[in-house]
Amino acid sequence: MKTDILASIESPADLAPLSLAELESLAAEIREFLTATVGKTGGHLASNLGIVEITLALHRAYDFSHDRLVFDVGHQCYVHKIITGRRDRFATLRQLGGITGFPNPEESVYDPFVVGHASTAISSAVGLAAGFRLAGDDRKVVAVVGDGAIGGGMCFEAMNHAGQTKEDLLVILNDNDMAIAETVGAFSEYLTGLRCNPGARKIREDIARIFDSVPLIGHSLSGLQERLLEIIKGQAEPTHIFSAMGFQYFGPVDGHDLSGLETEIGALRNIRGPKILHAVTSKGRGFAAASADPETFHSAVPFEIRAAGEAVTLGEKKNSYTDCFVEQLKRIAREDDQVVAITAAMPAGTGIKEFAAEFPGRFIDVGICEAHSVTFAAGLARTGIKPVLAIYSTFMQRGYDQIIHDVAVQKNLNVTFALDRAGLVGADGPTHHGVFDIAFLRHIPGLILLAPRDGQELGLMLEFALGNPGVKAIRYPRGAPPENIFPADYAEVLLGKSELLRKGKDGAVFAYGRMVENAYRAAELASLQGVDLRVINARFAKPLDAQAIANAARETGLIFTVEDHALPGGFGSAVAEYLADQNLACRLRRIGIPDRFIEHGSCAQLDEMLGLSPETLCETFLANVNL
Ligand SMILES: Cc1ncc(C[n+]2csc(CCOP(=O)(O)OP(=O)(O)O)c2C)c(N)n1
Incomplete structure (x- = not known):
């Protein structure tokens, strides 16, 4: 052999x-x-x-x-x-x-x-x-x-x-x-x-043989007898x-x-x-x-094999956005017994498994049925429950019509979509990058779109979403949120209001979600070159903070938008529409994901390649600022 x-x-x-x-x-x-x-x-x-x-x-x-x-x-x-x-x-x-x-x-x-x-x-x-x-x-x-x-x-x-x-x-x-x-x-x-x-197959084969051997069923039996036989066969089959x-x-x-x-x-x-x-x-x-442990090894992080068949995983586990989401959701759910969490077959990935451990009766796994999960949430909301559907951005693409027809058209349902893994996800590549959600949600009347700059703000946004009626979608990325980067305090989350993080006169950067960190770091780098940029945490892609955009246009004449989302239809497009509609004369540079499917690679590599890392963003800022 x-x-x-x-x-x-x-x-x-x-x-x-x-x-x-x-x-x-x-x-x-x-x-x-x-x-x-x-x-x-x-x-x-x-x-x-x-x-x-x-x-x-x-x-x-x-x-x-x-x-x-x-x-x-x-x-x-x-x-x-x-x-x-x-x-x-x-x-x-x-x-x-x-x-x-x-x-x-x-x-x-x-x-x-x-x-x-x-x-x-x-x-x-x-x-x-x-x-x-x-x-x-x-x-x-x-x-x-x-x-x-x-x-x-x-x-x-x-x-x-x-x-x-x-x-x-x-x-x-x-x-x-x-x-x-x-x-x-x-x-x-x-x-x-x-x-x-184990006997089922044998029984089935025996039944098939018996029925096949009944001679001329259709001819020798009456219609009723024939139907009865079919029913018996169906029951035993x-x-x-x-x-x-x-x-x-x-x-x-x-x-x-x-x-x-x-x-x-x-x-x-x-x-x-x-x-x-x-x-x-x-x-x-x-x-x-x-x-x-097939769940952990379904999509395994790199690991080392210690002894025969025994694995150790490598790399320290950092607190992720998902961890922050579930901690904050549990905190809110302790105060509000109407909060119910839904997952579509991703209890561990979305953190909902941990929520289920504390609130087993307020957790629902519907299976790999994203479209159903959205309409199911609408049904729950009609009864007064406040459903939070935690779902990866890419899989929410399956629920598009349901969001419009079954949730948003109803106008007053309190439904929150927690869009995890929004933006680039890394090694899973083009089928899994969550880079289309702003575009497929932004045009839906009444829908509120939010993205936090870090884990704590995610909690504030979740509180805001659950405390307000209507459809809300909060997008947050894979990986760990930034720590100790921004000014310590948080402005209150108010509908359609952004947050000023850094003052500046040479241009204004409106960054959304994960990109707030990169844009902020990039502005700090730019300041070392004598360029003074305003940095705004946009918070909302819908409704936009019209006042902050208008002020930035008038005061700096140059706006950058930064998002880890497809440029067509994204946050930057929303800002461009606003500037055009208001006849505001201002240069606009939209930075985000180009109009093509993005390959697999680590998020850091992809950021670098797409001009979304702090260093590459800084280059774009410097190249566009006229001093
Ligand atoms: C629409 C959609 N929702 C969720 C996922 C995430 N996901 C990937 S594999 C998987 C489980 C598939 O289970 P099964 O079909 O039984 O295959 P197995 O891995 O057990 O062989 C899930 C939920 C996905 N890829 N697509």
């Missing part, structure tokens, strides 16, 4: 000659390789450790340079990347200039789409299958979806569609009973029922949800049994129409630390 098999895998074709024993050794080598590499780069370890055998079995049964393989979310594509020619570059995973942490067609023909958000794979797979059918192309399509992501509404919409049109596709349901945290929802309980009933959606259901199978998977997937390749293979896997498999 070969050893060091991984080194010989340049493409999936190299898997074909391997024996079962060699494949099993390869699976073990891949797990070791994954753990060692992700330990250095950080990344989505636990999900990838759980999907090694499924990935190998799929690549043995199909040729995905021709057929198509779509991963849902895409965070579990590392094994796929390793065997599709990217092993040599794997050490650059998620690093600036290196390979991405998600599927990427620019890297490989084996990746049909860029992905990063959940619950899209079945839809895009149905689209591919329909496209191939229309073209008379016999290519096969496979979608891999987790038990967390399948609870998202798009999956049901896609199955509903494919089940009727009978598109030819295979869905692999990778069921590890976990999203990032434990999977929630009734559908998840249903899957647990299937998973935990535990997979009726998938059947009702028009999918043939197979499984549950052991998702780590390579031989079983090969047989099953090989057979399914030849069955036409929509079908689902339910494979049960274990998240973090093969690395004790990750299987013991």
Whole structure:
């Protein structure tokens, strides 16, 4: 038997000659390789450790340079990347200039789409299958979806569609009973029922045999008898949800049994129409630390392996904006029992897990269902509750119409959106940067948009939001807030009022959210060059502080806006609109994220690259000031 098999895998074709024993050794080598590499780069370890055998079995049964393989979310594509020619570059995973942490067609023909958000794979797979059918192309399509992501509404919409049109596709349901945290929802309980009933498959097969052997059902039985039989069959048939959606259901199978998977997937390749293979896997498999704590190792920070399978994480943990948010939310909730927190499957990432520890009855996890979470918050608010929906900016993109139609149009609902990870997020890259929220919220009538300059101000803004009716969105970034940089006291948070942080006559800098720190530092640097800049913490992108902008325009004749948000439609655009509408003659320089998708890299690297670091901001300030 070969050893060091991984080194010989340049493409999936190299898997074909391997024996079962060699494949099993390869699976073990891949797990070791994954753990060692992700330990250095950080990344989505636990999900990838759980999907090694499924990935190998799929690549043995199909040729995905021709057929198509779509991963849902895409965070579990590392094994796929390793065997599709990217092993040599794997050490650059998620690093600036290196390979991405998600599927990427620019890297490989084996990746049909860029992905990063959940619950899209079945839809895009149905689209591919329909496209191939229309073209008379016999290519096969496979979608891999987790038990967390399948609870998202798009999956049901896609199955509903494919089940009727009978598109030819295979869905692999990778069921590890976990999203990032434990999977929630009734559908998840249903899957647990299937998973935990080892006899279910046998019973189902027996029932199918019995019913198939009843001769000429439609002819020999009356309509009523026939319907009765269908009902009995439906009751005894535990997979009726998938059947009702028009999918043939197979499984549950052991998702780590390579031989079983090969047989099953090989057979399914030849069955036409929509079908689902339910494979049960274990998240973090093969690395004790990750299987013991799959939530932490879902998206792991770099770590060191101490003893066999035992990890230590590196780097000290700093107090983050998320920590400040949850501390402040708990403080307010102690005083106000109407405050209820909602998360869409991100209890740890948003800090809501800690809120739940203190207020278990006032915490709701709706699953990976962002659109629903917004409308659900509207329902709660109608009953007098003050919902706080903590959600990453990028995932809030899923709730756009719901924010307008189900919340804002109602005018008087008290709903607060806590938009975590707003701005650049670093290694997860373009699908995860939260750089569009100001643009997709700013035009909604009545909506109030805030961003704090630090953790303490986040608390003040949260208090303001919960104390005022209507829709409010507070955006705050990933990472640690600044400490001891600004003048110590905080001006009261008043609707549409900014805060003056530094006086100056040569120009005025209006900075928003995380950029207040960088702009303030940049102004200090500029003062060393004899340039005297006013720095304003804008606080509100809507309503704007019209008075402060008008004063700055008249008194300095030069305004800079600084934001870690896309320039089109952002805070700077709002200021430009105001200046134009008021006929205020003033030079304006908008600084922010250009009109393109921003790659992955550390936030500090990206800031530098985009001219948002204190040093690069200072250069722009100096280049534009006329002394
Ligand atoms: C729309 C959206 N919401 C939230 C997330 C964050 N997220 C990434 S992976 C994940 C859990 C996915 O669980 P599952 O589909 O079961 O896959 P597993 O990691 O367990 O293999 C979540 C919530 C996301 N990527 N997209």
